[in-house]
Amino acid sequence: MLKTYNYATLKKQEIDSLIARNTDPSNAIQEIVDGIIQEVRTTGDQALIDYAQKFDKVALNSLYLDADAIDALAQTIHRDQQRALEIAFQNIHKFHSTQLRRERAVETMPGVKCWREVRPIEKVGLYIPGGSAVLPSTLLMLGVPARIAGCKEIVVCSPPQSNGQINGFVAYCLKLLKIDRIYLVGGAQAVAAMAFGTESIPKVDKIFGPGNQFVTKAKSTIQSLTNVSIDMPAGPSEVLVIADETANPAYVAADLLAQAEHGADSQAVLVATSQEIIDAVNVALAEQLPALPRRELAGKAIENSYAVLAADLREALAFSNSYAPEHLILETSDWERHTRYILNAGSVFLGHLTPESAGDYASGTNHTLPTSGYARSYSGVSVDSFVKKVTFQHISEVGLQHIGSTVEILAELEGLQAHKNAVSIRKS
Ligand SMILES: NC(=O)c1ccc[n+]([C@@H]2O[C@H](COP(=O)([O-])OP(=O)(O)OC[C@H]3O[C@@H](n4cnc5c(N)ncnc54)[C@H](O)[C@@H]3O)[C@@H](O)[C@H]2O)c1
Ligand SMILES: N[C@H](CO)Cc1c[nH]c[nH+]1
Numbered sequence: 001m002l003k004t005y006n007y008a009t010l011k012k013q014e015i016d017s018l019i020a021r022n023t024d025p026s027n028a029i030q031e032i033v034d035g036i037i038q039e040v041r042t043t044g045d046q047a048l049i050d051y052a053q054k055f056d057k058v059a060l061n062s063l064y065l066d067a068d069a070i071d072a073l074a075q076t077i078h079r080d081q082q083r084a085l086e087i088a089f090q091n092i093h094k095f096h097s098t099q100l101r102r103e104r105a106v107e108t109m110p111g112v113k114c115w116r117e118v119r120p121i122e123k124v125g126l127y128i129p130g131g132s133a134v135l136p137s138t139l140l141m142l143g144v145p146a147r148i149a150g151c152k153e154i155v156v157c158s159p160p161q162s163n164g165q166i167n168g169f170v171a172y173c174l175k176l177l178k179i180d181r182i183y184l185v186g187g188a189q190a191v192a193a194m195a196f197g198t199e200s201i202p203k204v205d206k207i208f209g210p211g212n213q214f215v216t217k218a219k220s221t222i223q224s225l226t227n228v229s230i231d232m233p234a235g236p237s238e239v240l241v242i243a244d245e246t247a248n249p250a251y252v253a254a255d256l257l258a259q260a261e262h263g264a265d266s267q268a269v270l271v272a273t274s275q276e277i278i279d280a281v282n283v284a285l286a287e288q289l290p291a292l293p294r295r296e297l298a299g300k301a302i303e304n305s306y307a308v309l310a311a312d313l314r315e316a317l318a319f320s321n322s323y324a325p326e327h328l329i330l331e332t333s334d335w336e337r338h339t340r341y342i343l344n345a346g347s348v349f350l351g352h353l354t355p356e357s358a359g360d361y362a363s364g365t366n367h368t369l370p371t372s373g374y375a376r377s378y379s380g381v382s383v384d385s386f387v388k389k390v391t392f393q394h395i396s397e398v399g400l401q402h403i404g405s406t407v408e409i410l411a412e413l414e415g416l417q418a419h420k421n422a423v424s425i426r427k428s
């Protein structure tokens, strides 16, 4: 049952506390993660083997699986499952391949030509979650844009299963992506291994992928310790559903539960334009929850979530913009008039027949998205995340005549004589 707040009577402080999530007020997660990073830096592979034993309850013989092992595992899945993964792969590929666009060169002054060229990030590390559920779909969401961008080295880490293997679905996705090795390492230790390198695991330039609070904290921490960057903070899943009187309460409840089942720390927020809708969704939640295999996790997430009563869709969107959800669902027939008011959201799902699960798996958009309010400033993963854009310029003799004195004056007013000389010497 979702606890209800009335938007009209909420004070700023109350809104601030409602929209806060996954904070680490006592620094407990930071301390654990700092310890893990330190251990991986000093003892490398041995730390990874020890943590696999401690957290994943596996005694690893090898830290990775190679092409033969991946081939064998990929063959264990059914043809219809292979086909579903292939369709997801193709749709993600179709959507992401439009993202690599060439920009035109610009002549800012006669003879002064500037342009940008796209270059792939050479070495990328992909983290595929595997704690409470193994997510082969995440491998497609990260691997497809990495391949389109042309990244040379793709390092993949995922926690080992209890038999020291990965599942056949992950193996099949590796084959679709033509990746022939996977490291059996999870959690903060996987992030540390890819950030610093170990005897077995290569150091990368950028680390991608979602994960629990340990993974997310490790990603934010390694940025201050290395020159390795990250895609974004992509932590426990969250959804905010806006529903008006046209919404089907059963659909709304199903969408809330779909994200709630990721884990107890997921959030599923309902913003509705009447108390009747909230009541009907609560009834639907009570009907649907008991039938779910992951009802315990989903139930805990629903307990940690809430509903907000808004006067109308504009007010509902005002709350949503403050919350900045990873996923925003507009369960209203009137969505077209309102999309322009959406300012902060990772990925948006419009109308009654667009379940968020479609974006999680197969419609084509990426499911690696900013959480915890970071949708205010970060985009989800795309091909852009895997490339840099390098600027170039060329100045001709005519160009130097046009721009030369401007640069000389600006260098002089900053008191940088050598900068001025670099122009003057070419003019004389
Ligand atoms: N934002 C996104 O784009 C997005 C996408 C997919 C999934 N997700 C989220 O990713 C998360 C995946 O989490 P998960 O736990 O299932 O898998 P995970 O792979 O992120 O974490 C599992 C690992 O966590 C480590 N760990 C577990 N308990 C620990 C402890 N007490 N101390 C230190 N390390 C510990 C272990 O090494 C374990 O291998 C979920 O919260 C899901 O909602 C987010
Ligand atoms: N909803 C998750 C992102 O928060 C992605 C996912 C993978 N599998 C199922 N769902």
Ligand SMILES: [Zn+2]
Residues within 6 Å of the ligand: 237, 258, 259, 262, 360
């Ligand atoms: Zn999901």
